[in-house]
Amino acid sequence: MEGKYANIIIDISHEKVDRPFQYRIPQLLIGKIAVGMEVVIPFGRGNTARNGYVIGITDESSYEEDKLKEVIEIKEDRMNMETDLIRLAAWLKEQYGSTMIAALKTVLPVKQKIRAVEKRSVTLILEEKEAEQKLQFFQKKHQVARARLLEQLIIEKTLPQELVTGKLNVPLKTIQAMEALGVLYVSSENIYRNPVKCQSTAEQKKDLSEEQKTIIQDILSDAAQQKLGNYLIHGITGSGKTEVYMELIAGIISQGKQAIVLIPEIALTYQTLLRFYRRFGDKVSVMNSRLSQGERFDQFERARKGAIDIMIGPRSALFTPFQRLGLIIMDEEQEGSYKSETMPRYHAREVAMKIAAMHKAGVVFGSATPSLEVYHMAKSGRCKLYELTKRLTGGTLPMVYTIDLREELKQGNRSIFSRKLQELMQDRLEKKQQIMLFLNRRGYAGFISCRSCGHVMKCPHCDVALSEHKGGRLICHYCGYEEPMVHKCPVCGSPFITGFKAGTQQIVEALYKLYPQAKILRMDADTTKSKDSYDTILSAFSNQEADILVGTQMIVKGHDFPNVTLVGVLAADLSLHANDYRAGERTFQLLTQAVGRAGRGKEAGEAVIQTYQPEHYSVIYAAKQDYKGFYEEEMLYRDMLQYPPVAQMMVVLISSRTEESGMELAKKIIIFLKKSPNMEEEKGKLQIIGPAAATLGKINDIFRTVLYLKHREYEQLINSRSQIEGFVETLELKNESVQFDFNPMNAY
Ligand code: ADP
């Protein structure tokens, strides 16, 4: 770019990041200065020479010409990490429509004062033999928490205390009691913050299957020849994907490279982490959303300095500043949480491929139910496809029964549980095997509607249905608005106003009526609000402290429960009623994952899918665990209606103070797009849909209006976006704003 002015930030690792300064580019340097470069500039009153990074170049100055200082020089020798990261931020801004500041904040960790943090760890004192005896003693006495902790200590010797009280769910009192018994001691030290620290114990190597070997040899040979690309490993849970990841990482490290492993936060379990720690010891670091800014910064520093070679974490781990990045692994790539919900609204899949390209690294996607995007890439040759077809943990795919709920009602069964499900639950309870019941919904009784006139109780601020909670309150899940439960329809006065569908809590109550002796755990957004409750519930179930686990989609991921031999999906079609084009895909994924939870151990499993739409292809293919069948059928639909991945889609989201002004702006944008000269040649190819009020038409009294743009070429949509941005800027709006989202995961 030939711009005459450079926007420069002085210290990219401080909060100051949001204060760029503008400088004039001297004649000699015009055309030479690029975004990301480190330059020397005069700063402050004394004009001391300081280093800064160029984050943008423009033709027009936002200040008076004579007030601007001049860039002194380019620091040629410094094409460093920051340069790469700033370029990446610039790409994010361009690709997703964001401010440079928001993009920089996504990419760069912010430095804060590092304070010493106290870490406690728990260490085994006993010799191995004594420990084994003690373990048997605890087990005999049914002191389950003590036994659980000791079992882990025998393997690991030392464990961080927060891991013990958190994921292992052992109370502090128990630790203290065991310390008093002389089993262990608790130590405290100030450490350079490392969120998990375990000693590596050489894990015994597995004999890899032929399928596994082929993948590993193939990819590592590509790596050795510097021609890594994109790869998809399609394999059900338990087919050995993680094992392949670890072999790939070992290979990459021995080639002198480093690796990033993306795992959705919800699947980032203690068991999974431990496998990586056992294999790679303290070369591994972990990030999660619970880390403080300071901890995140420390992790990135360790990566930058080369103290670690592997970073594991959710999507933000992508920005780990490795000097020698060789591989990015993205497990469960279909997960919705890989898409950022805030600006820049990036998808980790696309960013991973961009970062890999910058480093000449490879990307390995893994999934049991790949997203249509990645599978389509594989089909069209932009990504190499591998399949792992066997489950190595033993266990077979479960027998699946699809139950038509309409038929149940006809036969006089008004319960939430079909007769088949009841029969199988009774059987499992008798056999002391575990059951999982899955409901795609949260809250006590879902929404409240009038059986006489159909009126639905909604939040006056957010235009979404209120949910009934215990204690007779109606609550809005977006803004927290509350009102008392109504007993008469406010529209027609009918007394028949009630909850329409059961929530998890109601299911638990119904279960207790049927099986008063059963022990039941519930897991949904309400029971997992506190920091560790998610792990606590899963650990308790895994430790067989309950017979039945009832939950929302949270329970279909992560943990493996070998004793679960029955899975019930209570209302498969609830997720089909979501009003966006991914509803079928999401339903297929959820059902497949849920069904796949049964029969992971020695005993064969069974699954019951209850639905009002047994004829829907998502339900049919999920019951058969047939991904390819589903893919073919779903692609027909995407192709017919020009939805991603066949075409690309962009949401233009307008926020406004009044409904009318939002609509008005939307219409202006449409008129502008239609007569914009660049659009002329694209006529017929660019589709504009809307304007419409968003599904959430109003949040916190701000109105939301949407336009959807579709085009086969992503680049064209980026063009349209910058045109709209330019146009909106000329309007100098005060009460309206416009944001963009590419290929959104949910309807707006
Ligand atoms: P996924 O990531 O696909 O769910 P994992 O890699 O976790 O699969 O493997 C499932 C189980 O099988 C794990 O307990 C793992 O240790 C074991 N496993 C993986 N590969 C092999 C192998 N080649 N031989 C024996 N066991 C294996």
Ligand code: ZN
């Ligand atoms: Zn009514």
Ligand code: ZN
């Ligand atoms: Zn609300």
